[in-house]
Every structure is written in C-alpha cells, then in structure tokens.
Amino acid sequence: MYLRRNMLGLAGAALVLPMAGLAFASSKRSASGWALDASGAANSNLQALIDEAARNDMPLYLPAGTYEASNLVLPDNARIFGVSGASRILHRGSVNSAKGARRIELSGIVIEGSGGMSGEVNSGLLQLTGIANVQIDNCEIRQSGKHGLRLERCGGRIERSRISGAAQAGIFAVDSTGIAITGNTVADCGNGGILVHRWEKGEDGTAVTGNRVRRIRANDGGTGQNGNGINVFRAGGVMVADNQIADCAFSAVRANSGDNVQITGNQCLRSGETAIYAEFDFQGAVLSGNLVDGAANGISIANFNEGGRLATIIGNIVRNLRRDGPYEPEVGFGIGIAAEADTTISGNVVEDAPLFAMQLGWGPYLRNLVVTGNVLRKAPVGCAVSVAQGSGTAVITDNVFQEITEGAVLGFEWEKKVSGDLTQAGSEQYPHLTIERNRSS
Template identity: 55%
Template sequence: MSKNHPVLSRRNLLLSLAGASAASLLAPSAVTRAVSGDLFSQIDLRGGHDADLAGLLPDAVDDQSRRFQSAIDDAAAAGRILRLPPGSFVISNIDLPDGTRIMGVPGATRLIYGGRGHFMLAEGARRIELSGLVLDGANQRLGGHVSALLHLRGVSEAVIEDMAVAGADGHGITLEACAGRINHSEISGARLAGIYAIESRGLAITRNVVRDCANGGILVHRWSVGEDATLIDGNRVMRISARAGGTGQNGNGINIFRAGNVMVTNNLVSDCAFSAIRANSASNIQIVSNQAIRSGETAIYAEFSFQGAVIASNLIDGGTVGVSVANFNEGGRLAAITGNIIRNLSTQGPYSAEYAGFGIGMAIEADAAVSGNVIEGAPKWGVLMGWGPFLRSVNFTGNTIRDCGAGVAVSVVEGAGAALISGNMFDATPGGAIIGCRWNEVVTKDLAKTGAGQFTHLTLERNAVA
C-alpha cells in the first residue's frame, strides 16, 4: 500500500494543477458563475433556442405569428429545442415542420389563438414534440381544414406532454393517422371532444385529465374497421356533455369506434351524459379496472359488430344500465365479463326508454362467460340475458345479485340459444330470481323455484335464493 501512495499523490497533484489552469482561463465573473452553479444551467441549455433571440416578446399586445413561425423553423432546421419563457404569445396559422420541439414553462407559457384560420398544424412530419405549453383557443372559430386547436396529421411520432389545452372551438387535440403519445396533459372546455384520435398507429393516451367538454372526452375512431392498438390508461375524464344531442353518439367519456385491439385500463370516468366507456364495432377490446361513476346512460357498452370483449374488474356506480354487451343481431359476440361491481342504477335516462328500458345491471346476448360479478340496486332486472331469439352460449356462473327488481330475465322466445345459469346467489329480488321473458314481457313464474321445464335451451342448477 505504501508503494502506491506516491503515485496516487502525483496523480492527484496533476489533476489539481489541470483544474487550476482551466480556472485561470476563465474571467473572474465566469469563475464566480461556475462556483455558484450557473455554468451547469448554461450547459443544460446548449440544445435550446431562446425565444428572445428570435425577437419574440412575452405578453406583447401584437400578434407574433410571423416571428413565432420563424423561430420554430430555425430551431427545427438546426435540430434544437425552441424554449419559451413564461408569458403570453398571441399567434395564428402556425405550421409545425418536421423536427419541431417546443418547450415552455408548465402553466406559465401561454399561446393564445388569434383566430382567422388554424392554430397549430403539422402534416406528414416524422417527429413533433410539444411540452409545458398552455394552448388557449379563446373560443375563436377554427377553419374548415382542421378539427382541433392542435391538429397533427400523419406524424410518425407525436409527443405531447405536460400540456394544457382549453377553449377549443372544435376538438382540443386531433391526431390523424399518428403514432406517439399524449401524456400528463389537461384538456378542457372543447366544443366537441377533448382528444380525437382517428386511424391511429399504436398511440398511447395516458395520465391525462379531460374535463368539461361539450360532446366527448377521449375518442378513438377509424374510418373503417381495423386494428388500432391504442392504449388508454390512467386518465381522469369528467363532466362530459352531449350538447349536439343524439342517443349515444355524443356525451361519452371514452368512445372507441371501429378500432380493434384497444386497451382501456385504470381510468376514472365520471359524470358523463351517456356512457363512461362506449365501444362500438371494436373487436378485441379490453375494458379493465376502470371506475365509471354517475353515468347518464349505460356505463360500459360493447355494441354492434364486435368480436371479442374483456370487461373485467370495473367499478360501476350509477347509470341506467351497468354493462351492456349487445347487438348479436349485428354480429356482436364473444365476451368475458368478470369481477365487476355494479350498483345504484336508475330508471331515468337521457331520452324516453326503448326496448328493455332502463334500470338493468347487465345485458348480455351471445358467446359469453359471465362470472364473479356483484350487481346491487338495479330497479328493474339484475341481468337481461338475450333479446328475443338473440341468445346463444351464455355461461352465467358464480355471480351475486341482490336488491334488484328481479334477478335474471332470460329470453324464452322460440329460436333462443343455450344458456347455463349456475351457482349464483340471489338475495332480495322480489320479482323472482330467474324469470322467462318474451322480449320485454315476463311470461313465467320464478324458474329458480319451478325449474326450466319446457325451456330446453336453459340449464339451471345450484342457484341459491335468499
């Protein structure tokens, strides 16, 4: 050890001398800044492009669109980040070139739409990054060539993080034929929907707040049925209206249309005029571990021509129907519905009741395994199983139904297919635990007591009635 000690000492001496020489080359003020830590902040900003160098001035009264566009173009061409200071900038008709990277101070850098065209638009770019910006649409009218305050078309990698988007005349954000992610952002006050993603290519919409929008929360759509593979995870969606009317086209917290292989997980969706989560013609949909609170109509919906739906471990409190897996007449089939809690349903909906009406815990029709669910407080029926002849291969096992007008209302119409109702618990179902229906009309006594009898398509066994 003692032989190595002189070598270490000489090495330390050389390093000390080198550091002293470097320090002697700096001006006294530079040395002071280095000691104080400012030098490190300068190093951190080497990849940036300061807004003041482009002539941009925060909180100026004048429209700064021309200077803003120039600053974006210069930074993108140089492969640098355009860093914006706190303050407000009034801009319009901004085109985002490939390589755009804009970073503001979250909650403090505000870009205000001045009207007359579009706000921010990108088309055909490989990568666009926006973070830390407040986009304020000021409720100014958008041109017909865009549908959102921020509209990206054909962007291979769109990165939108730590943003706030408010006051959009259309959607807050539209991603058209894009991949990438929208993360940790807040979208509010849009005239249409908060986020509209159409023809996506593996998009991730995660950890956002979407609130107080007039007609939709998060919309994932396709022009035609196809694989989409969007991930919608960990978002808060609340207070979504349906000001454009309809019976379900609008007013949904999360709406999937024609988009296959989509995962909707771990979201908290509340106070929507229609559904918390609505999947229309969306095959291989997974709706797992969400909360759907105070929905105005059906809380969770898989409808029309889908094949394959997993609806599991969701908590539903409020709505006119808890879970509906419907439209076997349109090809809707193949579902696993497990481990959901459904409670506190209502017979009062946003339009006059049709078909079976409101106040139903769950509606199922074809090729479904239903197990481990708890349904409480459905004023009409705990479960509607089949609709006329549209019933096939339903396995209803190990569920708990209590405090409902009746337990299971199963179709006994000619042509209805097989159903197994086994090992379920029924408590406080004054209209009967299991009743046979012809569409909306009850035509049998309690089959849990009398047995299936003439209805050979039904197998009833080991059900407990309290």
C-alpha cells in the same frame, strides 16, 4: 439557468407568438447542447424561429408569459418547451403540423382558444396529421371551438396533460398507429372526452390508461354518438384501463364495432346511460374489474343482430342504478348487466338494480351464455332470460340471489314476462336453459 431548462424540457414542440418584448431571439449554449430561446421574439418572425430550430435540430424555449398566435405550421422535428402552467399561448384558428413529419414534441405549454374556428377546415385547436412520433407532455389545451387535440394517423404519447372546455371532444384520435393516451385530465367538453376512432374498421392498438375524465355533455344530442367519456369506434385492439370517469351524459366507456377491446379496472361514476358498452359489429371484448356506481344501466354486451358477440364479463361491481335515462328505451333503464351471445358472466356483484340485475338475451338474440358465481342483490328480477322462439343456450348456475322480489330467474319473450321463477319450477319446458345450484334468500 439554461442547463435546468434543457434538462427539464428538452422535449417540447410547437407553435408560439409573443405579444410584446424585444425584436430578436437568441441561441443559448448549455451542457445539453443548443436551445433557441424565444425571449422577446417579434410576432412577425415566430414561424421563422420554429423553422430555424427544427432545421438545426434544436428545441425552442418559450419563457413564461402570455403569447398570441394564429395558423402556425409545425415542421418535422419541431420541439418547444415552456414553463408549465406559465407559458400561455392565446391562439386563434388551428395549430397545424406539417403532414408526414417524423417527430413533433410539445412540453409545458398552455394553448388556449380565442375563437375563430367555426369556419376552419381543421377541427382541432391543436391538429397533428401523419406524425410517426408525437410527444405531448404536461401541457394544457383549453377552450377550443371544436376538438381540443385532434390526431390523425399518428403514433407516440399524450401524457400528463389537461384538456378542458372543448366544444366537441377533448382528444380525438383517428386512424392511430399505436398511440398511448395516459395520465391526462379531460373535463367539461361539449360532446366527448377521449375518442379513438377509425374511418374504416381495423386494427388500431391505442392504449387509453390512467386518465381522469369528468363532466362530458352531449350538446349535439343523439342516443350515444355523443356524451361518452371514452369512445372506441371501429378501432380494434384498444385497451381502456384504470381510468376514472364521472358525470358523462351517456357512457363512461363505449366501444362500438371494435374487435378485441379490453375494458378493465375503470371507475365509472354517475353515467347518464349505460356505463360500459360493447355494441354493434364487434367480436372479442374483455370487461373485467370495473366499478360502476350510479348509472341508468351498468354493463351491456349488445347487438348480436349486428354481429356483436364473444365477450367475458368478469369480476365487476355494478350498483345504485336508476330508471331514468336520456331517451325512451325498449325495455327500460335500471339493468345491471346485459349480454346476448358467446359470453361468460362470472364473479360479478350487482346491487340495487331497479329493473333486472341481469338481462340474458333479447328475443331470438341469445346464444351460448354462461352465468355463474355472481351475487345479485336488491332487484325486482334477478335474471331475465329470453325464452322467445329461436333463442339459444344459456347456463345459469351457482349464483346467489338476495332480496329479489319477483323471481330469481324469469323467462321473457322480448319485453313480456312469460314464466314464474325458473329456479323453483318449470325450467324443464325450456330445454335451451340449464338452471342449477342457485341459492336465493
């Protein structure tokens, strides 16, 4: 019995308080070593059990049942494991780590909020700070009055866990030191799904892969600060790959001021605003192999005026966009792909964009765009390209336009259309544009 317990869960860490039972805990020997069994531990000595297990380099086993806990502190080397889905902690306040711990592990535990966080200094139901190696596996964190899981200055892995019902974000990782967030389900949160932030712009290295993010609201409003499935802010070197993201109030993936971000292979369904965003002060973004279905806008590389530049948008599918969104935009919703500076847009398919299949530049904010080998179908305008004073080079070649009602390539000065279809005639008056070998049908 105990051999199986140890083999399945020798890595688990935490925080627990049984509601009822015997007034003792016992050490059990197994083939794997010693494990401290919390069966029947009294409420008053739970913290002592956590400390004892960590001090003696032993995991703490939490049997199936419902437990009550409040304001526990996890020391360095705290590890707890339970019966997946059955070891339930009903928690009041925040679960904290001892700052600067080397390793904390938690496995097979349900942590459920029971209120009482509104006045707390800490902002996560489970809050870990300055931990070199966090290992959270196959856990559930639900109904937090603030964030579900909050990590600051942590490394390690968060995997195969389920976070739901947080008033703020499901997972909030700030100033991480190379953390992996993989294979989790995050759902029904008030203001965000998975947040990867830094207090100041810098290298981060977080990998967000293979997660399912669903039904993320924007209860606190705004124009993109809230309501995102995966949000990268000021964090560089972040990978967002192979996630399934649906029904977010704003973006499925939103990268703001993060250099060298890769957004690849994600499925983004029914986003309320722009499905995939790289915006503001960033340099370097790779957006490839994503599927966007049902958003207000598809993919946007924006804010060259703030330094946003240097990207590739390759091999994405964007379809079934709509004109309505969560606020009144400058131009309008219903744009498939938009970019402004130092960007290649190649091999994409855009279908059913009710405004523009592509928007290339905005006023003078256009420089070095190469748009080639794309298929653009069912839109009023194929490419709306800036011809405003000060706009720079754009090369638009070898694209296929089908069922484009107003024109394949039209010149715009800001929001005003000022030309006919430049694939047919008139492109010579705009020497910053090269428009060749496109086909319309």
